[in-house]
Amino acid sequence: MAKVELKGIGKVYDGNVRAVDNANIVVEDKEFLVLVGPSGCGKSTTLRMIAGLEDISEGELLIDGKVVNNVPPKDRDIAMVFQNYALYPHMTVYDNMAFGLKIRKFSKEEIVKRVNEAAKILDIEELLDRKPKALSGGQRQRVAVGRAIVRQPKVFLFDEPLSNLDAKLRVQMRAEISSLHNRLKATMIYVTHDQVEAMTMADKIVVLKDGVIQQIGSPLDLYNKPANKFVAGFIGSPPMNFMQVTATEENGKVFIDEGTFKMEVPGGEYLKSYVGKNLIFGIRPEDISYVPEAIPHKTMNAHVTVVEPLGAEIHVYLYTGKHQFIARVAPDINIAVDQKLNFTVDFSKAVFFDGETELVINK
Amino acid sequence: MKRRKQNTFIFWLFLSPVLFAFVVVIVIPFFLGIFYSFTNWSSSARADSVLTFIGLKNFYRIFRDPSFLYSFLITIIYTFLNVISINVVALVLAVVVTTKLKLRNLYRVGFFIPNLIGGLVLGYVWQFIFNNAIPAIGKAIPLLAGFANANNLILGKVDSSIVALVLVGTWQYAGYIMMIYIAAIEGVPESLIEAATIDGANSFQRFTSITIPMVAQAFTITTFLTLVQSFKQFDINVSLTAGGPSTMFMGKPIFGTELLSLNIYNTAFVANNLAEGQAKAVIFFIVLVIVSIIQVTVNKKKEVEM
Numbered sequence: 088m089a090k091v092e093l094k095g096i097g098k099v100y101d102g103n104v105r106a107v108d109n110a111n112i113v114v115e116d117k118e119f120l121v122l123v124g125p126s127g128c129g130k131s132t133t134l135r136m137i138a139g140l141e142d143i144s145e146g147e148l149l150i151d152g153k154v155v156n157n158v159p160p161k162d163r164d165i166a167m168v169f170q171n172y173a174l175y176p177h178m179t180v181y182d183n184m185a186f187g188l189k190i191r192k193f194s195k196e197e198i199v200k201r202v203n204e205a206a207k208i209l210d211i212e213e214l215l216d217r218k219p220k221a222l223s224g225g226q227r228q229r230v231a232v233g234r235a236i237v238r239q240p241k242v243f244l245f246d247e248p249l250s251n252l253d254a255k256l257r258v259q260m261r262a263e264i265s266s267l268h269n270r271l272k273a274t275m276i277y278v279t280h281d282q283v284e285a286m287t288m289a290d291k292i293v294v295l296k297d298g299v300i301q302q303i304g305s306p307l308d309l310y311n312k313p314a315n316k317f318v319a320g321f322i323g324s325p326p327m328n329f330m331q332v333t334a335t336e337e338n339g340k341v342f343i344d345e346g347t348f349k350m351e352v353p354g355g356e357y358l359k360s361y362v363g364k365n366l367i368f369g370i371r372p373e374d375i376s377y378v379p380e381a382i383p384h385k386t387m388n389a390h391v392t393v394v395e396p397l398g399a400e401i402h403v404y405l406y407t408g409k410h411q412f413i414a415r416v417a418p419d420i421n422i423a424v425d426q427k428l429n430f431t432v433d434f435s436k437a438v439f440f441d442g443e444t445e446l447v448i449n450k
Numbered sequence: 451m452k453r454r455k456q457n458t459f460i461f462w463l464f465l466s467p468v469l470f471a472f473v474v475v476i477v478i479p480f481f482l483g484i485f486y487s488f489t490n491w492s493s494s495a496r497a498d499s500v501l502t503f504i505g506l507k508n509f510y511r512i513f514r515d516p517s518f519l520y521s522f523l524i525t526i527i528y529t530f531l532n533v534i535s536i537n538v539v540a541l542v543l544a545v546v547v548t549t550k551l552k553l554r555n556l557y558r559v560g561f562f563i564p565n566l567i568g569g570l571v572l573g574y575v576w577q578f579i580f581n582n583a584i585p586a587i588g589k590a591i592p593l594l595a596g597f598a599n600a601n602n603l604i605l606g607k608v609d610s611s612i613v614a615l616v617l618v619g620t621w622q623y624a625g626y627i628m629m630i631y632i633a634a635i636e637g638v639p640e641s642l643i644e645a646a647t648i649d650g651a652n653s654f655q656r657f658t659s660i661t662i663p664m665v666a667q668a669f670t671i672t673t674f675l676t677l678v679q680s681f682k683q684f685d686i687n688v689s690l691t692a693g694g695p696s697t698m699f700m701g702k703p704i705f706g707t708e709l710l711s712l713n714i715y716n717t718a719f720v721a722n723n724l725a726e727g728q729a730k731a732v733i734f735f736i737v738l739v740i741v742s743i744i745q746v747t748v749n750k751k752k753e754v755e756m
Contacts, residue, residue: 140644161650173641177663186659187649234649 089151089164089241089274090116091137097145098132098298106132107298110146114242114276114291119268122278123285124295124321130278131246133295137276138167138244150241166235167244171251172227174219174234180206181215184234191238198237205233208267225256232264236271245277249284261287282322286310294318311436316445319369319438325402328375328412331442332368334361343368347408348387353434357450365442372402374436375414377422378429386429394422405430487729492722508729516700518730521713524612525681528709531616532680537672539624544631545657558632562625569622573689576618580604580690605690608697608706615707618686623679627672634668635661663752670749677745681738684711710734 091114098107107129114120122130135141137148139160147154155163166187174183181202188198206212209229219227228248235243245264249257265288268275279285285292286306294301294309294317302314306322313319319327332343334355341355343366352358358366378386389412393404396418403414403422414430416422439448490504512518543561547554564572581603588597596602604610638661646656687693693705693712708716714734718727 138644138648140647160648161652165648167645167648169641169645171639171641173639173645175642175645175660175663177666186646186651190650190655234645238649 090114090149091242091274091276092149092152093133093137093146094149095146096133096136096143096148098129098136098141099144105298107136110300112293112300112303114274116274117272119265119275119277119288119290120293121285121289121291122276122293122295123280123282124301125280127297128295129298130280130295132298134167134244134246134276134278137242138165139163164241165244166238166240166242167246168231168235168248170247172219172231172248174227174230176219178218179215180211180217180219180222180230180233183219183230184237187234187238201237201239202233205237208236208270209233224252225260228252228256228260232267236267241274243271243273243275245275247279248277249279250281257284264288283324286322292322294321296321312447313369313438314447316367316369316440316447319440319447323371325372325413325415327369327371327438328410329440330368330370330407330410330412332366334358334364334366336362342384345387345407345409349384350387350432351384352437354450355434358439358448361439361441361448366448367440367442367445369438369440370412370432371436372413372415374433375412375430376433377414377416377420378431381429382431386431388427388429391422391424391426391428394424483728484732486725487732489725491725491728504725508726509733512726512730512733516702517704517708518713518717520699520704521708521710524707525683525710528612528615528619528683529677529680531612532619532683533673533676535616535620536623536627536676536680537669539620540627540672541631543624543628544635545661547628548632548635558628561628564622564624565626567622569685570689572618572622573686576614576621577605577690580614606695608695611691611695611707615683615686615690615709618690619680619683622686623676627676630668630672630675631665634665638664666749666752670746670753673745673749674742678738678742681734681741682711683709684715687712688715 091112093110093112096107096110096112097105099105110129110133112120122133124130132141136143139155139158143156148156150163150165175186178186184202184205185198188201193201202215203212206215209232211226211229211233214222214226214230219230222230228251231248248264249260252260261284264277268288277284277288289306291303292306292309293303296317302309302318304312309318309322313322313327316329320329330345332345335342335344335349336359341352341358341362342349343352345368381388387407389405389407391403392406392411395402395404399418401416401418401420401422403416405412405414405428422428440446441448487508488503488505490502490507543557547557547561551557567575584604585598585600588594588599600606604614642660642664643656646660651659687707687709691707693708693716695706696703697706698704705712705716710730711734714727714730717730718724
């Protein structure tokens with residue numbers, strides 16, 4: 088269907104406010120791409136530039152190999168689902184879905200056929216005569232998606248479509264949009280601030296911060312090989328733990344010194360050039376394990392501040408004396424607040440970041 | 451208990467000034483006026499000395515009064531033209547000043563200013579324009595020489611005088627109605643317009659399919675305001691045409707542009723037929739109430755609930 092390419096795309100608002108800087112993204116045909124980042128990172132602006140709702144200040148936007156910078160939205164063959172659904176309140180569900188087709192002068196039979204098909208897919212057939220006011224949030228969401236799919240566009244754009252739904256419905260709609268993607272085999276670009284949505288739905292994730300792309304990759308790439316501290320901290324829940332440490336070397340072995348503990352980094356030769364310098368030590372909560380006995384240079388001792396039993400696992404909030412961190416431990420371990428416990432770390436999963444640039448140090 | 455009594459007292463204490471004014475200026479004259487319409491009150495002297503109750507005679511007489519029937523007719527025509535003219539102009543202006551136009555705030559103020567000038571003053575200003583300025587232009591520019599001819603004076607004929615009344619009425623009121631439309635247009639969620647843009651609608655289609663239905667709520671109030679305002683038009687009528695030029699109706703010479711309010715005024719205060727003027731005012735009130743109720747009911751049905 089369609090490939091979307093962003094080449095050096097930038098957006099500068101008047102008054103020289105830069106919202107997006109030099110974005111280079113390739114969305115392959117039939118790919119589900121998620122733009123994710125905190126509020127104000129430029130993800131929605133990027134999407135709106137693709138939609139044609141914002142002018143592109145710099146760079147080129149290509150759809151199917153054609154530059155569309157100056158093509159109006161209606162001729163870009165895209166459909167968009169808005170955060171607040173943007174259903175036309177004075178039209179019935181049917182008319183909401185048919186509006187784009189009527190404007191494009193489709194035959195009446197074709198319109199009826201497409202709307203009914205879409206209504207069937209989304210299970211909103213019995214709602215076609217209702218006005219948006221008489222629909223629940225989830226139903227409005229479906230209608231908004233329906234309005235997009237009847238058009239059979241080259242590219243679907245979603246602007247935080249699930250953020251107005253309650254948590255349970257959000258999980259359900261997430262799965263439905265994913266299955267819709269599989270069914271329609273269309274190119275989809277999806278904006279969210281929720282990293283869980285990004286991880287669960289995306290073929291490819293683009294992480295943005297302050298208008299600058301931090302990393303592009305598959306969900307697992309981002310999770311396991313973050314490019315910098317921001318991506319590492321943004322992707323994953325609970326987030327990765329960070330500790331300021333200094334690297335030291337003794338007898339050819341590399342150690343990290345946190346101040347309250349010192350641990351040996353097995354296979355840490357790649358850190359030798361950082362000896363004596365400040366590092367950021369990143370470790371995910373699931374890569375920290377409880378050990379009953381302290382082992383010199385293998386464990387750290389920490390004070391339990393909060394225990395969150397979730398049933399399948401326990402999130403333990405710990406304090407080393409200098410840093411807060413979280414560990415995910417098995418539910419069968421008895422842990423109580425105010426205990427002092429020993430933990431070990433899976434250094435094969437740990438990542439280190441340059442203390443100054445916060446970029447990852449490659450192994 | 452004591453506190454509650456005190457609260458009630460304070461409530462009425464604060465309400466009393468406005469209540470007093472309302473009763474004295476609106477309620478009492480209203481009912482007194484209805485009473486007078488059934489009497490032979492004919493001068494502004496002490497009414498009780500000569501007052502006799504004459505039943506429906508005043509009403510009987512006014513429905514045979516060509517000037518009243520004529521005024522009714524042209525008031526309806528004037529109202530019809532004026533409501534359309536004001537609303538179309540106001541909506542167009544509102545659309546223009548809600549675009550990304552530079553200096554749009556200046557335009558908003560500019561279009562609103564005629565509303566701040568009294569209708570009497572506006573009427574005289576426009577009378578000068580129609581009677582002096584336009585003929586002067588006709589004299590100066592050979593191509594427009596027709597305007598210099600005294601037979602072609604705009605206020606010299608009934609038809610063009612009514613058009614002139616509509617023009618000045620629009621000039622006065624469109625800026626005010628524009629403000630209501632601006633508020634309504636700015637209340638249309640931007641995302642709806644964007645959704646329609648992506649759906650493929652051009653700016654005209656967006657306007658007719660989205661903006662117009664979404665501002666239907668404003669139509670109720672603007673139509674109501676312009677309808678009532680046009681029906682009650684008095685000040686511009688007095689100053690611009692004073693009812694002239696004259697014409698014939700039902701075989702009698704009458705004022706050609708005498709709208710209902712002016713007709714009532716002339717009956718009551720010029721011809722000194724106070725009771726008959728009052729009877730006309732009662733009819734005027736009843737018609738206005740009926741028309742307004744119908745209009746609001748019809749428009750309400752078209753409103754969009756979000």
